[in-house]
Amino acid sequence: MIPPDIDSAAEWPPFYKATFGKIDEERKRLLLEMAVAEFAQKGFNAANINEIAKRSGISIGSMYSYFESKEALFLTIIDEGYRVLREALTEAEAATEASDKAGAEGIVSLFARLLHSSRDYARKYPELTQIYLDATTQGLAPLSGRLSYRLETITASLYQRSIAASKAAGTIRQELDAGALAFYLDNLLIVFQFSFASDYYRDRMRIFAGDSVDADDGEGLIASLVDLVRRSVAPG
C-alpha cells in the first residue's frame, strides 16, 4: 500500500507558521533545542510551552506567532527529527548503491548500514529518538494519526526500492512478499535503535544479548542480525 506519490511526502507543508520560517537560523535552532529538551524530559502532556519560550529568550506572543499550539510545535520537532534521520537513510541508500557491484548484496547490505546509522542517530540524538518512541504510544494517538503516514511511508519506500532492485539482480528470492519483508526488517531496526536511546530498551538488550553489547558498541549484535537476515532472504 505504498502510494505512487510517496516521495512527495518530504515536501508536505510544515506544521509551523510562515513567520517561523523567516527568523534567523540560530534563533530557530535554539528554540527547537529547548523544545526537544522539554518534550523529551516531560513527555508531551506535561511539557510547558511557556517554559520553552522562556528558555529560548522569546515572549509567549512570539511563540504563538511561530506555532499555533503546543501540538504544532511538537509535530515540528518530530518532523525535524525525521528530516535528519531521512538524510541518514538517504546516505545509507546511496552508499549501498555505490558499493554494490550490480546490487550484489542489495537489501542485506542496506539493512547493515541502516543498523549502524540508526544506532549512531540514537546516540547523537537520544532526545529526538525518545520523542519518536513517545509518539508511538496510544496516549499520543490523537497526534500520531497525523504523523504515521508522513514518517513511515518514507522508510517503507526506501525498503521497497531496494527489495525490487535485489529481486531484479536475483540476489534474493523472487517469491518474497516485499511488504512483509520490509515490515520484518524495520521491526528489527526500530527496536535496535530504541535500545540505544531508552533505558528500558537498553536494559532489555543487555538481558537478552549480554553485557558484551556495551563492550563492542553493539557490533557483534549487528553482525548476528545481518547474518540471520542474509540467510532469511537468500535464494534456494
Place this chain on the structure above:
Amino acid sequence: MIPPDIDSAAEWPPFYKATFGKIDEERKRLLLEMAVAEFAQKGFNAANINEIAKRSGISIGSMYSYFESKEALFLTIIDEGYRVLREALTEAEAATEASDKAGAEGIVSLFARLLHSSRDYARKYPELTQIYLDATTQGLAPLSGRLSYRLETITASLYQRSIAASKAAGTIRQELDAGALAFYLDNLLIVFQFSFASDYYRDRMRIFAGDSVDADDGEGLIASLVDLVRRSVAPG
C-alpha cells in the same frame, strides 16, 4: 546474561501492601480494572489515584492502605498484565513441546505460537499492552528501571530453553548465538504485538504490509515472518 535463578522472578515480592492481598477477588479486580483504564487513557504522569479510588467505590484512605503510592499501583498493574501474558507464554511453550516430535521445529514453531498469542493478548487486553508500551518510554525510566529485569528475564529465559533444545535436536545451526537469536525473535514479536494495540503501530503495519492485514487478521504476515525466521536459523 541470564541469571541461574531466573525462574524465581515470578515469585518476587509484589508491589502492593499485604492488605490488598486480603480483600475479596471481585473488589480487587474492579480496582485493577479502573486503574488500567485510567493509566491507559491518561498515561502515568496524568493519571489520578483519587479518581481511581472514586471509580472503584473506595476511600482514598483504603487506597493508600493497599498501595504506598501511585507508582506502586502502576507497578502492580504492569505485574498483573505480565502475569497474564506469562501464562500465555507458558501455554505456548507447553503446546510446542507437546506437538513437536522430539523438537522437530522447536524454536520456530514456538515463535509461530508466540506471534499468535501476543496478537490475541493485544486484542484482548489492549490497555495492558498500551501501558507496557508506555513503560518502555524514557519519561518512565525512573519506574522502568524496576521493571525491565523482572519482565524481560522471563521471556529471555523462555527463548533460551527452546533454543538449547533445538540445538540439541540438531534442527537449528549449532553456531547460532543464543542471546542474539532471542533478541532478534523478540524484537519481531513485540513490534507485531504493539501493532494490534497502538494506533500508531497499526497504521505503520498497514503502510508496510498493506491493508490485507485487516482482512486476514495478520495471518499472512505471521506466515511470512515465520518463513523468514525458519530460513534464518535452518542448518546448512
